[in-house]
Amino acid sequence: xxxYNSPHPLTRAGLLYRIGIALSAIVIIxxxxxxxxxxxxxxxxxxxxxxxxxxxxxxxxxxxxxxxxKQEQDSVLKQFHPYFYKEDQIGDEQLAKLKKDYTExxxxxxxxxxxxxxHVLQALQKIYNQGIIxxxxxxxxxxxxxxxxxxxxxxxxxxxxxxxxxxxxxxxEKLIYADTARYKLHILQQCDLHDxxxxxxxxxxxxxxxxxxxxLASIPWSSGMVINGTKIIDRGEIIDQRTYExxxxxxxxxxxRSETLAQKRLTLAGQILFVVVFITCFILYLDLFRRxxxxxxxxxxxxxxxxxxxxxxTSLMVTYNIFNVYIIPFxxxxxxxxVFMDSRTAFTMxxxxxxxxxxxxxxxxxxxxxxxIGGLVGIYSLRELSQRSQxxxxxxxxxxSMMLIYFAYELIHTDDLTKLDxxxxxxxxINGILLLFTYPLLFMLEKAFGFTSNVTLVELSNINTTLLRxxxxxxxxxxxxxxxxxxxxxxxxxxxxxxxQLVRTGALYHDIGKIENPVFFTENQSGVNxxxxxxxxxxxxxxxxxxxxxxxxADKHNLPKVxxxxxxxxxxxxxxxxxxxxxxxAHPDAEVDKTLFTYPGPNPATQEEAILxxxxxxxxxxxxxxxxxxxxxxxxxxxxxxxxxxxGAFRQCPITFRDIETIKGVFKEKLKTVYHTRISYPELKK
Numbered sequence: 001x002x003x004y005n006s007p008h009p010l011t012r013a014g015l016l017y018r019i020g021i022a023l024s025a026i027v028i029i030x031x032x033x034x035x036x037x038x039x040x041x042x043x044x045x046x047x048x049x050x051x052x053x054x055x056x057x058x059x060x061x062x063x064x065x066x067x068x069x070k071q072e073q074d075s076v077l078k079q080f081h082p083y084f085y086k087e088d089q090i091g092d093e094q095l096a097k098l099k100k101d102y103t104e105x106x107x108x109x110x111x112x113x114x115x116x117x118x119h120v121l122q123a124l125q126k127i128y129n130q131g132i133i134x135x136x137x138x139x140x141x142x143x144x145x146x147x148x149x150x151x152x153x154x155x156x157x158x159x160x161x162x163x164x165x166x167x168x169x170x171x172x173e174k175l176i177y178a179d180t181a182r183y184k185l186h187i188l189q190q191c192d193l194h195d196x197x198x199x200x201x202x203x204x205x206x207x208x209x210x211x212x213x214x215x216l217a218s219i220p221w222s223s224g225m226v227i228n229g230t231k232i233i234d235r236g237e238i239i240d241q242r243t244y245e246x247x248x249x250x251x252x253x254x255x256x257r258s259e260t261l262a263q264k265r266l267t268l269a270g271q272i273l274f275v276v277v278f279i280t281c282f283i284l285y286l287d288l289f290r291r292x293x294x295x296x297x298x299x300x301x302x303x304x305x306x307x308x309x310x311x312x313x314t315s316l317m318v319t320y321n322i323f324n325v326y327i328i329p330f331x332x333x334x335x336x337x338x339v340f341m342d343s344r345t346a347f348t349m350x351x352x353x354x355x356x357x358x359x360x361x362x363x364x365x366x367x368x369x370x371x372x373i374g375g376l377v378g379i380y381s382l383r384e385l386s387q388r389s390q391x392x393x394x395x396x397x398x399x400x401s402m403m404l405i406y407f408a409y410e411l412i413h414t415d416d417l418t419k420l421d422x423x424x425x426x427x428x429x430i431n432g433i434l435l436l437f438t439y440p441l442l443f444m445l446e447k448a449f450g451f452t453s454n455v456t457l458v459e460l461s462n463i464n465t466t467l468l469r470x471x472x473x474x475x476x477x478x479x480x481x482x483x484x485x486x487x488x489x490x491x492x493x494x495x496x497x498x499x500x501q502l503v504r505t506g507a508l509y510h511d512i513g514k515i516e517n518p519v520f521f522t523e524n525q526s527g528v529n530x531x532x533x534x535x536x537x538x539x540x541x542x543x544x545x546x547x548x549x550x551x552x553x554a555d556k557h558n559l560p561k562v563x564x565x566x567x568x569x570x571x572x573x574x575x576x577x578x579x580x581x582x583x584x585x586a587h588p589d590a591e592v593d594k595t596l597f598t599y600p601g602p603n604p605a606t607q608e609e610a611i612l613x614x615x616x617x618x619x620x621x622x623x624x625x626x627x628x629x630x631x632x633x634x635x636x637x638x639x640x641x642x643x644x645x646x647x648g649a650f651r652q653c654p655i656t657f658r659d660i661e662t663i664k665g666v667f668k669e670k671l672k673t674v675y676h677t678r679i680s681y682p683e684l685k686k
Contacts, residue, residue, distance in 0.1 A: 091128030399432030513550025
């Protein structure tokens with residue numbers, strides 16, 4: 001009767017399911033872990049450094065801030081001259097085109113005189129020698145405040161002022177207005193001279209980019225060096241401008257170092273090994289202490305999901321530097337596990353989760369310390385959730401405990417109270433607010449994974465629910481019996497460390513099937529017994545059917561599975577002994593079919609179900625005692641429970657012999673109180 005080890009052997013399918021869940025958890029956690037050695041310290045200029053002493057572990061340059069670099073770049077780029085090259089071939093082609101149009105075309109008729117042609121030819125040649133640039137390129141030069149360019153002619157470069165460059169429009173105006181005294185404007189305008197003006201200065205992007213890069217490379221990107229082993233900053237010190245630049249430089253250098261393929265491979269291997277070790281430790285914990293969880297696939301799935309989600313959220317927040325990780329309500333995990341399962345598993349999972357999250361952080365000691373205390377307080381303050389106010393109290397105590405331990409930690413490492421990090425306390429306050437969302441999350445998890453929380457059990461145990469109110473009206477005797485059984489079972493559960501609220505609720509509903517035929521059960525009869533008109537087998541069938549009728553009503557009213565388990569197991573595979581023995585006495589020579597008088601079962605599979613079976617039998621039988629003395633009650637309890645043990649009712653049940661003896665003692669004391677037993681007075685001897 002080991003309380004923690006599962007009685008069911010491990011099947012191949014079960015083993016594959018465990019391995020699949022474990023591998024999936026490992027892959028998901030490792031996938032989201034940051035590969036780069038991200039600089040996860042959070043700091044601000046002119047604010048205190050809230051971490052421990054930081055010492056350089058390698059040499060690295062002190063990079064200038066972006067504003068300084070930008071200012072120096074702007075200054076040096078004033079000396080930048082973009083490269084352009086002049087294409088003399090374009091000018092020659094346009095001059096040749098002019099000559100051809102004059103000798104072979106109609107241009108000669110429009111120019112009238114040969115002197116006009118010579119004037120245009122010479123002016124056009126001077127314009128091409130000066131250079132024509134496109135209007136867009138010249139506009140860009142003015143926008144970039146560039147006053148001169150490097151002109152490449154015959155593989156030689158020389159400086160040319162941008163003011164000497166002509167656009168096509170300016171070249172045309174210069175051509176027709178060159179000598180208006182001797183050459184009439186209207187004659188030149190009708191010759192379509194703009195057809196001979198084409199840009200012959202082209203931007204040389206390759207040489208210009210090379211020149212720009214060379215200029216920018218001449219700017220030193222660092223303003224000093226930090227030598228390996230140098231102290232950078234200590235806890236509580238104010239971050240001045242120089243220290244701020246050093247911290248920023250360290251961040252850049254770490255990111256550069258993590259970009260190498262070899263480093264990424266080593267980082268990935270280390271992360272996989274780290275996660276595998278802790279997932280394996282958790283699996284070993286389940287094998288040693290909670291093997292019964294393996295019988296419930298949804299339980300394993302929930303545990304794995306909770307163990308994965310918090311490291312993933314932490315990794316994402318660190319990778320993208322979204323918020324301070326301390327606003328994440330990590331205490332939510334142990335609270336959920338405590339409500340649905342047990343404190344030991346909640347504590348173990350909380351520790352494993354914090355260690356898995358810490359791998360993403362640059363300074364994990366402080367994180368583990370604060371969150372560890374918060375989780376412990378959360379587990380202790382919410383041992384049994386039955387009211388919403390309990391969760392509010394748990395959130396408040398958890399938040400205060402985290403603030404207190406962080407305050408103590410700061411006092412140890414600071415010499416001035418003005419240097420306390422107020423932003424951390426704000427993050428912890430947000431953490432406490434988010435922790436309140438555990439309540440609706442519990443409801444969603446309850447529906448998704450088939451759990452039943454104490455809150456639900458408390459709601460179901462309200463005697464004003466539809467089903468219980470119906471039972472009190474139709475089968476009042478059964479209702480009173482259920483109340484008495486609930487009180488007995490709850491007291492026994494508290495004495496043995498079982499879930500008292502669960503067994504109380506199960507006791508209230510264990511006999512709801514009697515609603516269908518209430519008069520066939522003695523507690524509801526008032527002088528008339530309908531069994532007198534029936535065969536013993538028929539009577540047994542009606543009595544046994546209250547189990548199946550109860551399950552049908554439970555399904556109809558959507559009662560949780562744990563409550564349905566109480567309905568079908570409170571008689572186990574026992575017999576309706578009254579009718580079976582009566583049948584045997586009536587037919588002593590015939591072989592009686594025991595299956596007609598046997599309940600469908602199964603026998604109890606949990607400690608709570610076993611307690612209910614004992615309480616149900618004891619309470620029902622106690623009503624038939626001829627007198628209520630300590631001896632009669634004690635004998636009755638011992639006889640009934642020992643009989644159940646002898647019949648093997650608790651063989652598959654995680655309950656110990658010590659628990660059974662404790663339960664007997666509780667029942668005896670409770671029944672003596674209920675029936676007001678008195679000591680027997682001695683008779684006077686004559």
